Amino acid sequence: MYPVTLVSLGPGDPELITLKGLRTLQEADCIFCPETATRQGAPACSRAAHILAQLHIPDNKIERFHLPMSKDRQQAMAAYDQAFLQIRTLCADNRRVCIVAEGDAGLYASIHYIYDRLHSEGYPVEQIPGIPAFIASGARAGLHLVSQQQRLTVIPGLATTEDIEQLLGEGGTVVIMKLSQCTDEIHHCIRLHPEYTYQYFENVGTEQERLFTDPQTLANLRFPYFSLMIIMANR
Incomplete structure (x- = not known):
């Protein structure tokens, strides 16, 4: 068989x-x-x-x-x-x-x-195995997601501002998948922490691919199903 x-x-x-x-x-x-x-x-x-x-x-x-x-x-x-x-x-x-x-x-x-x-x-x-969207996204933006002893944390769209604050406070990078499920919380985090680096990806790897990094744009953007965000504290 x-x-x-x-x-x-x-x-x-x-x-x-x-x-x-x-x-x-x-x-x-x-x-x-x-x-x-x-x-x-x-x-x-x-x-x-x-x-x-x-x-x-x-x-x-x-x-x-x-x-x-x-x-x-x-x-x-x-x-x-x-x-x-x-x-x-x-x-x-x-x-x-x-x-x-x-x-x-x-x-x-x-x-x-x-x-x-x-x-x-x-x-x-x-x-x-295959290439997950956040790895393809990081490569698309030329990001070095983590270095040395830093942590990479991947979480679903149930993230809160407090979750992000805690994880970034520990050092490293946060990836949020299923971003459409926590749009309001992400908008709140962006307004509260403009000092973070936000990398937003939509439909990565397709003709509809979009990438935004401007916090003001992201704070008013509605996130579709095929979207994710990579967040880093200033290094």
């Missing part, structure tokens, strides 16, 4: 996938790819599928499954359960199956639920 492989695609630029990841996709019989609708009634879209198309992966190998964008994870879990059942059937037919995730599949990727379930039921699974 072939292992089911989680393939990390990187943040958006198709050239940032690893050679191993690309080869695995090319050899796969079926590639499970999540798609979402950004608002009710809107057509489903998939950034992962767009990356696959740029990599010239045949569309007939791609099995899209709808992943609801909601804080209520029950619907998402139901979608993952359905994908798991399909994958299990393909495994029984000795098909080579991949599941794709943007960025790195082990970093804030809820699709890992399928990996965990397959593993718990005895199916062979493996994971191919």
Whole structure:
């Protein structure tokens, strides 16, 4: 039985996938790819599928499954359960199956639920690492994220100003993922601490990529889903 492989695609630029990841996709019989609708009634879209198309992966190998964008994870879990059942059937037919995730599949990727379930039921699974968005963002801006004994802390969009103050007070760099979930708190932090260095990234690795560093601009900017921020104290 072939292992089911989680393939990390990187943040958006198709050239940032690893050679191993690309080869695995090319050899796969079926590639499970999540798609979402950004608002009710809107057509489903998939950034992962767009990356696959740029990599010239045949569309007939791609099995899209709808992943609801909601804080209520029950619907998402139901979608993952359905994908798991399909994958299990393909495994029984000795098909080579991949599941794709943007960025790195082990970093804030809820699709890992399928990996965990397959593993718990005895199916062979493996994971191919990729470049997470904050690493690509740092390279895009020419940042040296940490030096010597400094710490790099990556936190989700539940960050508060107090969290940021404490972490920067200990030295190092703070990366906030899922930035749209804490827009008001980030605006408050920017107004309270204009002395920090803020690096904001949106849709990194895509044609819609944007980078802002001006605190006044950031303090009034609404953050979309595909955004993150790198914050540093003055060094």
